[in-house]
Amino acid sequence: MKKLLILLLVVAMFSGCAGNVSEVNQPNDPDTDQLEESDTDLVEETFKFKVEEPVTLSMFVDEFWWPYSDWSGDMPKWFTEMTNIDFDVTVAADTTELSMLVASGTLQDIVVTTQFNMLANSDLCYAWDDLIEEYNIDYAIHPAYKFVNSASDDKVYTIRVGWSADYEYEKYPTVNPEGTALVLRKDILEAVLNETGLEAITTVEELEKCFDACKELYPDVVPFTIHDSNQATRYLEAVYGAGHAGLVDIDDEAMVYIYDEKYKTVLLKMNEWVSKGYIEPENFSWNGLSIAMEKAAASQVFAMASL
Known part of the structure; x- marks a missing residue:
């Protein structure tokens, strides 16, 4: 049985089933409409339809490091409230499990993976083009997404993360394009905001x-922790708009990212934070989420940069 390659297609698939959906907000045309609403309002407009009867679909996450084992938390809860769709989540045990599922024909309803070339074909997954028609x-x-995400048969099986058109960023001015977020302990945040007199x-x-x-x-609490030494600079790269790898645009020329002055700023700031004791030096030897998560769970961390 064919499967859906990514999560977002669920909304589109159910929106076409006459009699099974109820209409909610219609999205604006991003090329013509004035975008003055809040980010929350704009996000809600992306959900055109809501399934009338609750639906639970199976989801396979092809990332064995993924730290969540079920569909829970604020964002999943919000998504389910908006769509009436819930998910039974299975996380890969290793890097070979997806191949075994494909070979045995037992893929879950939704597959979240980076293996685009493996699954972007009509034998395994539904093409968005076919479902839309x-x-x-x-x-x-959008033509830009069509160009970036088309498979070898010129059909779109998923809209991959990692790239968005400029108009998307204009719609959501507070979005973090690099994906790295700062997770803060709420009680300490309230205390330090009160101490500094800051509102935010x-x-x-x-x-x-x-x-x-x-x-x-809190002298026993580390102010800032990196969740993984392999991603040490990702948060500050996002803050300063620096590249993380490959080529970047410098004065209209393609240059290796390390020559970007913003990347130099990131490294200097990271060094400054270590010197000031904001970061533990041994943090740079950690590999994986486990140590950072243990420290966070033990209330030893104020802020943690995490993907």
């Missing part, structure tokens, strides 16, 4: 003030 779905794949953290300088306040109020 068959169910008369009011959804147009909006700049690197304000974040550093909170780190200093954390050191003063």
